[in-house]
Amino acid sequence: MFYQKNINCNIIMNNKDRKITAHEADRLFGFTREHFVEHYDLQSELVDHLANAIELKWQQNPDLDFEQALQAAFKKFGIFGFSDIVEKRQKALTKKYYKLLWSYFKTFFRLPQVLGTLSAVIAIYWLLKFSTILYTVFLFCGIVAGISYAIYMSVKYRRRAKKTGRKWLLEEIIYSCAGGFPIVYAPIYFQHFFSLEEKTISEPAAWLLAITLVLYYLFDYVALFVLPRKAEKHLTELYPEYHIIEKQ
Known part of the structure; x- marks a missing residue:
């Protein structure tokens, strides 16, 4: 569909059949x-x-x-x-991004991945019951790691775009949204960090916090690791010429 430079550009033979050079x-x-x-x-x-x-x-x-x-x-x-077309395309591809994100997120609730998800919830629950200090340390380390990797991903994408001289909209959405997830959830994490002191937590609260944290980390993991690793696959499906152009 794409009208690419140096491809299918016919030299003008006569005025009647005049084509773009x-x-x-x-x-x-x-x-x-x-x-x-x-x-x-x-x-x-x-x-x-x-x-x-x-x-x-x-x-x-x-x-x-x-x-x-x-x-x-x-x-x-x-x-x-062009603004209307660009805006519509951005909305369509952003919607596609979240569909991809959701599809990968759901895999963690199917066998055998669901066993790991349940194990993570139970582990965090026992960590909360054992020591809220250890829980907050674990929480803080997760925040730092997530934000650090998000910054790394953002820098990596900008360098790659600068090197190739091309930006692809879906690719930019994947990498920009990946950088946003840890930062968006950080205030929620820190709220837990400062509200959880050495005190007894009720059973329902402990399970709720454990489930909530696992869900947040799963979204971060999918956004930061899973989807960016699959980016080339989805970009090639959407733009068949992507692989050829990026290898030039």
């Missing part, structure tokens, strides 16, 4: 960047739309200047330009 395709990619479209997948989709619209204009008027045809094609996007 490689140089003009480069100009279209630059045009999308000028209008604040940062992600390569969105740029490619928009270039495809613009190229088709321009070639249609040329069928009607073969002598029409490229820039004039481009501006005429761009007007069809309305007063907000």
